[in-house]
Amino acid sequence: MTSTLARIYTSLLLFSIITFTSTQITAQDLYAPFRQAWLKKAEEYKPTLTETIKHPVGVVKLEKDAAAFQGWKAVNAGGIEQLYNKSFNQKSSGLVVDFGEHMTGYCTFTLKTLRGDMDAPLRLKLTFGEVPAELATPFDPYPGGLSRAWLQDETVTVSVLPATVTILRRVAFRYVKIEWLGSSSGFEFGFSDIQFKASTSVTVTPPELAATTSPIIKEIDRIGLATLKECMQTVYEDGPKRDRRLWIGDTYLESLANLYSFKNDALTKRCLYLLAGLSNEDGILNANVFELPEPHPQKSRLLDYCFLYNVALKEYVAATGDKQTGLDLWPVAKKQLDIAKMYSGADGMMDYVKAGKEWWVFFDWKDGLDKQAPLQGIAIYTLNQTYALAKLLGKENEVAELPAMAKKLKEAAHKNLYDKTTGLFISGPNKQVSYGGQAWMILSGVASKAEAQKALKALPAVTDAVHPGAPYMYHYYIAALIESGLKAEAKEALTSYWGGMVKKGADTFWEVYDPNDELKSPYNFFPVNSYCHAWSCTPVYFIRKYPEIFQQ
CATH class of the missing domain: 2.60.120.260 (Galactose-binding domain-like)
Structure with a gap:
């Protein structure tokens, strides 16, 4: 009897130790059971240059x-x-x-x-x-x-x-x-x-644009394709001259342009798995990763890029029908939602001050840009896009709270950030008006179509409005114009901005472009700027996705 009890006690003790150890491992690394499989898949989809x-x-x-x-x-x-x-x-x-x-x-x-x-x-x-x-x-x-x-x-x-x-x-x-x-x-x-x-990893030539396409749009598309081709190496690089690594924000925009041009879905899949496999142990993504000497992350907490991973994954699954990749990486997308939940207050407003102290909140290379409206907008946008991903994967029951949360944030944004007198969205204590703020309020659905059109039409007349500092934010401004139904204005904005680079001799599109300051540099020396930069390639996406706007 004593011997039997001893064996039972020993078995229970071993079970407790194994359970405790397993719990500790899980607590230390949320994705421990999946990382190696994710990194293996990333390696399988590594292209031959x-x-x-x-x-x-x-x-x-x-x-x-x-x-x-x-x-x-x-x-x-x-x-x-x-x-x-x-x-x-x-x-x-x-x-x-x-x-x-x-x-x-x-x-x-x-x-x-x-x-x-x-x-x-x-x-x-x-x-x-x-x-x-x-x-x-x-x-x-x-x-x-x-x-x-x-x-x-x-x-x-x-x-x-x-x-x-x-x-x-x-x-x-x-x-x-x-x-x-x-x-x-x-x-x-x-x-x-x-x-x-x-x-380059590019192996195909995209179809020609319609014969009705204007010469300047054709040039913008050609240079956009050259930009994307140069950045499509064994990952979506942000710039082949400088940084030369995989950033989430660039990857999202490159993958959009790729969907409508080179159609290298395997490269997008590789990058999504690589970013997941090199995420932090608490499940939060790093903003960028390196490939050499072996894949490893640069420890970088960039809030809006974590959100954009979810959007990139949703766009990939929707375009390709590859639900298996979506299911594999669903835990990562779901985990990034914790960031929105962490900073959303009882009043439905994101605590942008606290977020800005604890995270790198980017949105644009633009000094003085207030981040309240963009952060509120991208949080709503991410909640909606992640729920759309959940529906594609049959996972709605796991995130059933998202529609209500998105609605709460949306109503709070309209109440607190919409100036009915001017018809513009404001941001921060100084009630700043910015192109980025309008863009994210529109893309998130906070603005009605009528409000969106009114805001975007009023924006150019606001003398102190904060303009985009780089093609990165200009992408979201163009997207907002299209979302608002301002097709002619979208075409004009794209032609004016990227066409400005064409007229100034661009072979590929630049990391930073301010028509009023050609020597602008976030790094205090313009020669170190990247003059072939991933986030500048998105005219390819707009021109080819919306031929009725840009090819007529």
Whole structure:
């Protein structure tokens, strides 16, 4: 009897230990049972990059021009034979080679001896630029707020000729400036070849736009596609020159454009699984992740990006019918809703002050933007979009409270943020009027269609309204115009803003664009800006999703 009781006691003790340990693991990492499977799936959908050898189209010289973008333009200075058929020395230092298009990948060049014996090493500096001003502006002393190493200048020392040299660093550029830093006077050398191995995961060509499409819209679409193609590497990169990682906000916009162009659904799936697999142990997503040396997150709490993950997942499932991916990642989407619940008060208003202290709340590269209205709007939008995802997956019963919560926040927003006198939505203690505030009040459904149209039509006349600081917020403004039924205004806004970049010579669309301040930089030095940036590609989405607006 004693022996039997002892065995029972031992069994109960072991069960308690196992249960306690299991509970502790769960408490420590909400997704512990799923992470490895998610990361395995992300790896399975990793694309093989398409590589293409590109050759330069000629040589250019940089000229100051007050009318050119950032004050500099590239002027044709002849064929590439100017590099190949001459000795390269101090006199030819600073020659700029033009590849004719924006590319991402690896540069290789071959050097040869022209006269004498190489009795000392030679040294060259290659600077890769996306835009002319990048090559015309001294990098040092460096005033920027990001690492100086993001700037694409590389010094190469060669000891034996002939030699073929590949720059180990991946670069993104159109132009390369070659400078002579030193060589012996006892010999002469020159270039016999320079080429570039360009990479992208894109393998298809989207359909042509309708013949009725205006030339400027066609150009915007072409450059938008080039932007998206360059950013579609083994993940949706935010920019192939700088950052070069997977951000949720960029991924959402890239995936929208991809749905209506390259249709690489596997890349979207990879990114959704990768972000889930590298989320925090409490279940909250990190804003961005790295692929190398192995997939890992940058610990970054960005509130509005957590919300946009849910929207991206919903859009993916709705477009592809891939419910299995939706079901796999549903726990992640459901968990992000805790953020909205955490900061929504009894009065139905989001506590944007507290959220701003505890999180990075982004929305736009715009100093002075009050975040109350955008945060209230995106919270409502996320609740509604997540409920739509739940319906697609048959999970409504798990989030049955969402419609009522969204309604409460919506009614509170209209009560507290709508100025009936002006017909505009305000934000914060100073009652700020902003393009972002109107956009998110409209996209969330707080504004009726009549109110939305009134607000957007009144907005341009508000002299102190806070304008978008980057194409990122401009996307949501265009989306709000379309949602409001202001089709002509949407077309005009897209043509004016992105068309402005086209007219200023863009090969790909830029991270930051303020028509009134071409040198604007969130990093205190415009050459470190990204001039091929993911969140700028969305004209492709608008133009192709709404042909009745943009292709007529």
